[in-house]
Amino acid sequence: MADHYVLTLYVTGKTPTSERAVANLRKICDEDLKGRYELRIVDILERPQLAEDEKILATPTLIKELPPPLRRVIGDLSDRDQVLLGLDVYPA
Template identity: 50%
Template sequence: METTTEIWELRLYIAGKTAKSVAALSNLKRYCEEHLKDKYVIEVIDLLVQPQLAEGDQIFAIPTLVKKVPEPIRKIIGDLSNEEKVLVGLNIRPAAIVE
């Protein structure tokens, strides 16, 4: 039985409520619920409200997802609609299918 309950810290950079930003957040939440249930935190940073925060994670495109923990830090740009690409990018192994 696994004893480590590592919490995944994810940060999603957006710029307002654009279609891409809304899609990215929706997709991210869905993947997290499927593969990281109860083991994740999503911080959404709207760069229209807090533009100074883009510098810390070197954000050049919107939306951008940054995986802070567990390391290594990873970044994925776009609306996160390609689930396989997102899971591979974040190094998430799909949850085992229980029959």
């Protein structure tokens, strides 16, 4: 069975950069991880403790929690290939 990915995207409010990161990530997930992912989006303005717990210093930050190893990608996620490489994700 293919790996199941658990992803968390940390954003700061409804800024253009945050919105772009969410849209880019949803597209990557829909195209490359069809049915193999859980995605959680955390607005650190609403949940600052979560960002502090994960030591988020910049947003948007994407964290791949599963499968190991844990990986992080920072930025608006516009470069699909870099996001997949950075998260150690292999398309279906």
